[in-house]
Amino acid sequence: MAIADVSISATPAPQRSWWRRNQQRLTPWLFLLPGMAMFLVYVIWPIFESFWLSFYDWDGLGEKVWLGWGNYAELFDDDAFYTSLWNNVLWLVLYLLAVPAGLAIAIFLNQNVFGIRLYKSLFFFPFVISQVVVGLMFSWFYAPNFGLFYKLIEWLTGTGVAVLADPELVTYGIIAAGLWPQIAYCMILYLTGLNNVSPDQVEAARLDGARGLRMLWYVILPQLRPATFIAVVVTVIGALRSFDLVSIMTDGGPFGSSRVLSFYMYEQALSEYGYRMGYGAAIAVILFLIMMIFISGFIWKMVRDEREGY
Amino acid sequence: MNIVVKSAALGLAVSTLMASTAIAQQRTLKYYADFDPAPLAAFEAVIADFEAANPDIDVVLQNFDHEGYKTAIRNFLTADAPDLANWYAGNRMAPFVNSGQFQDVSDVWEEHNLHESLASAAPSMTIDGKQWGVPYTYYQWGIYYNKSVYEQVGVDVPETWDEFVSNCEKFKAAGIDCLTTGTKALWPGAGIFDYLNLRTNGYEFHMALTSGEVAWTDDRVKATFAEWGKLVEPGYITANHAALDWQDAASLLIQGKAANYVMGNFAVAVFKDGGMTDDTLGFMPFPTINPDVARAEEAPTDTVHIPAGAKNVDDAKKFLAFLATADVQTKLNEALGQLPINKDSSVADDPFIKAGFELLSTTPGGIAQFFDRDAPAEMAKIGMEGFQQFMVQPGQIDNILERLEKARQRIYK
Numbered sequence: 001m002a003i004a005d006v007s008i009s010a011t012p013a014p015q016r017s018w019w020r021r022n023q024q025r026l027t028p029w030l031f032l033l034p035g036m037a038m039f040l041v042y043v044i045w046p047i048f049e050s051f052w053l054s055f056y057d058w059d060g061l062g063e064k065v066w067l068g069w070g071n072y073a074e075l076f077d078d079d080a081f082y083t084s085l086w087n088n089v090l091w092l093v094l095y096l097l098a099v100p101a102g103l104a105i106a107i108f109l110n111q112n113v114f115g116i117r118l119y120k121s122l123f124f125f126p127f128v129i130s131q132v133v134v135g136l137m138f139s140w141f142y143a144p145n146f147g148l149f150y151k152l153i154e155w156l157t158g159t160g161v162a163v164l165a166d167p168e169l170v171t172y173g174i175i176a177a178g179l180w181p182q183i184a185y186c187m188i189l190y191l192t193g194l195n196n197v198s199p200d201q202v203e204a205a206r207l208d209g210a211r212g213l214r215m216l217w218y219v220i221l222p223q224l225r226p227a228t229f230i231a232v233v234v235t236v237i238g239a240l241r242s243f244d245l246v247s248i249m250t251d252g253g254p255f256g257s258s259r260v261l262s263f264y265m266y267e268q269a270l271s272e273y274g275y276r277m278g279y280g281a282a283i284a285v286i287l288f289l290i291m292m293i294f295i296s297g298f299i300w301k302m303v304r305d306e307r308e309g310y
Numbered sequence: 311m312n313i314v315v316k317s318a319a320l321g322l323a324v325s326t327l328m329a330s331t332a333i334a335q336q337r338t339l340k341y342y343a344d345f346d347p348a349p350l351a352a353f354e355a356v357i358a359d360f361e362a363a364n365p366d367i368d369v370v371l372q373n374f375d376h377e378g379y380k381t382a383i384r385n386f387l388t389a390d391a392p393d394l395a396n397w398y399a400g401n402r403m404a405p406f407v408n409s410g411q412f413q414d415v416s417d418v419w420e421e422h423n424l425h426e427s428l429a430s431a432a433p434s435m436t437i438d439g440k441q442w443g444v445p446y447t448y449y450q451w452g453i454y455y456n457k458s459v460y461e462q463v464g465v466d467v468p469e470t471w472d473e474f475v476s477n478c479e480k481f482k483a484a485g486i487d488c489l490t491t492g493t494k495a496l497w498p499g500a501g502i503f504d505y506l507n508l509r510t511n512g513y514e515f516h517m518a519l520t521s522g523e524v525a526w527t528d529d530r531v532k533a534t535f536a537e538w539g540k541l542v543e544p545g546y547i548t549a550n551h552a553a554l555d556w557q558d559a560a561s562l563l564i565q566g567k568a569a570n571y572v573m574g575n576f577a578v579a580v581f582k583d584g585g586m587t588d589d590t591l592g593f594m595p596f597p598t599i600n601p602d603v604a605r606a607e608e609a610p611t612d613t614v615h616i617p618a619g620a621k622n623v624d625d626a627k628k629f630l631a632f633l634a635t636a637d638v639q640t641k642l643n644e645a646l647g648q649l650p651i652n653k654d655s656s657v658a659d660d661p662f663i664k665a666g667f668e669l670l671s672t673t674p675g676g677i678a679q680f681f682d683r684d685a686p687a688e689m690a691k692i693g694m695e696g697f698q699q700f701m702v703q704p705g706q707i708d709n710i711l712e713r714l715e716k717a718r719q720r721i722y723k
Contacts, residue, residue, distance in 0.1 A: 059405065059409075060384055061384065061387075061388065061405065061406075061409040061411065062408070062409045074720070079713065139553075142553070143553065143558075144549075144550035144553055144554065145550075145558075145562075162549070162550035162552075162553045163553075164552070164553040165549075165550040165551070165552035165553035165554075165702070167702065167703075250494070250553075251494065251495070253493075253494065253496070253552060253695070253698065254493075254552035254553070254698055254699070254702060255552075255695040255696070255698045255699035255702070256695055267691075270381065271381070272377075272380040272381060272687065273682075273687040273688060273690060273691030275384070275405075275687070276688070
């Protein structure tokens with residue numbers, strides 16, 4: 001025994017290569033590398049590029065002219081910017097209605113009757129079709145003279161309301177169109193969440209006499225927290241980057257009253273009448289900063305939840 | 311994007327007859343364009359003729375969606391330039407000329423005596439004393455009206471603005487929109503502004519305003535809006551125009567729900583598709599407002615240019631010269647339903663084309679391009695939004711003009 005012991009300690013441990021020694025630590029990074037490289041080149045780098053571009057006056061063709069804070073000074077004196085900002089706030093607040101509405105539909109559909117799968121897929125349908133199609137359908141719905149909504153209002157009140165021609169109503173009209181697919185999205189998130197609600201707890205609560213809204217509020221909703229979190233995140237981000245519907249339904253009009261920041265940025269930087277790259281970049285920076293408030297909030301909450309072990 | 315590769319049957323037949331080496335020596339001419347279906351067919355015929363006349367050249371036409379082209383051109387001019395590209399005359403081509411993206415083709419104009427044959431469009435093709443492309447078509451703007459509605463209400467076609475406005479009162483009483491428009495895409499409203507401005511202040515003022523030399527808060531601009539207000543305030547213009555495309559407004563005219571429409575001649579095809587005939591559709595020049603102002607008209611001109619990055623410049627110039635000839639312009643515009651620019655061309659036997667030819671060839675005041683072609687793109691956008699807003703909220707006129715003036719001071723530095 002003693003001899004054997006000596007022989008083991010005497011033989012120098014086989015020299016393990018650097019790779020073998022660090023394999024465990026390196027492998028995750030290697031797997032992350034392609035994704036991180038893409039993220040760096042296509043997300044992080046353009047963000048800094050936008051910051052840098054927002055200090056220039058550039059039409060995309062000629063020379064760049066350094067303006068310093070000029071674009072921002074102009075932006076804060078630009079009525080169209082405030083209109084877009086206000087519309088973004090409206091989008092943010094009203095778009096969140098999709099969360100409770102999606103929950104309501106999900107609870108309504110969470111039952112076992114004949115053909116429920118078909119009903120679920122029909123309710124999910126608006127999320128599957130393209131935003132462009134949603135926009136077109138709603139513009140026909142609102143269309144003056146022949147639209148269903150216009151006709152309905154005309155029948156009820158005597159005079160039709162052309163939602164998309166009215167500077168006061170246009171944004172609400174577009175948000176309503178946006179809510180249609182967004183509610184479907186929140187609904188599907190809650191439906192999957194409801195599958196994971198523990199039947200034991202529901203049973204126990206029922207024995208304790210919890211019913212209806214109290215059951216929903218104290219027993220079901222706490223168990224749906226992850227679904228609610230995701231629904232709020234996708235809805236907030238969806239509201240801030242709303243673009244397709246504005247572009248399809250009104251092109252920002254009438255006279256710019258339905259613009260949102262992302263659309264105004266596109267219009268200034270890339271549309272037919274724009275090509276003010278610097279100014280567009282300045283709008284993009286503002287939008288980015290607004291988004292960062294929400295995104296860092298979400299990330300902070302996620303990290304905190306993970307620490308607490310939810 | 312829809313890709314059309316042209317291989318003209320005739321050109322192919324000719325080259326097959328010739329020695330096989332001739333095929334090997336074929337040079338290609340890359341041409342990017344933005345034609346709608348009808349003009350595309352007309353242009354394909356022109357290209358076939360060109361290839362027949364020049365069997366050693368193969369024109370490869372790539373057609374883009376009309377709206378998408380306006381953004382695509384910025385990319386392809388700098389990245390992958392074709393040998394020929396469509397664009398527009400006037401200030402619309404200025405950004406590309408000033409940034410050196412279009413080639414000077416003054417030699418083509420010189421060599422083929424285009425200064426004489428294309429004289430009517432020469433000023434709008436000239437920047438810094440040089441010509442930057444070749445125009446092949448333009449079309450008149452004016453008022454298209456529904457003759458049946460005029461009969462129904464019992465009013466005469468007006469000659470002066472006062473008559474026009476008093477007609478409107480009768481149309482209104484009959485529940486018909488006196489003037490229709492669809493400003494969802496903004497530009498139809500600019501047609502109304504341009505004509506009111508041309509009739510109130512004249513061509514020189516239009517050019518001064520669009521090139522930023524006059525303040526938007528000037529009394530003369532206010533005078534133009536005051537004339538416009540005579541239609542807006544009593545509600546003679548189609549309500550909800552901000553949600554209508556120009557085609558939607560055209561159907562109001564077709565259905566007899568509207569009487570007049572300030573439009574370009576391209577709308578005639580839409581009116582006729584909707585069932586109107588030469589007996590029910592009428593055309594009149596925009597009525598006189600101030601008799602002391604010489605009559606000026608609008609006729610947007612479409613053009614072809616050679617990008618700076620073109621590889622086959624010699625053949626491209628050959629094509630431009632071909633496009634400028636009287637015969638080609640006659641044939642092309644017959645198919646387009648528009649007016650040729652070459653003065654030796656003949657016009658199609660169509661009442662609207664003939665009226666347009668008459669109108670433009672006798673214009674004493676001058677020929678404007680259009681608000682969004684004469685003014686720089688940014689100013690055009692803000693201006694047209696202002697026009698749209700004025701037709702919805704006429705009370706905001708002072709705010710609108712102040713906003714435009716602020717934009718003018720920034721844009722024309």
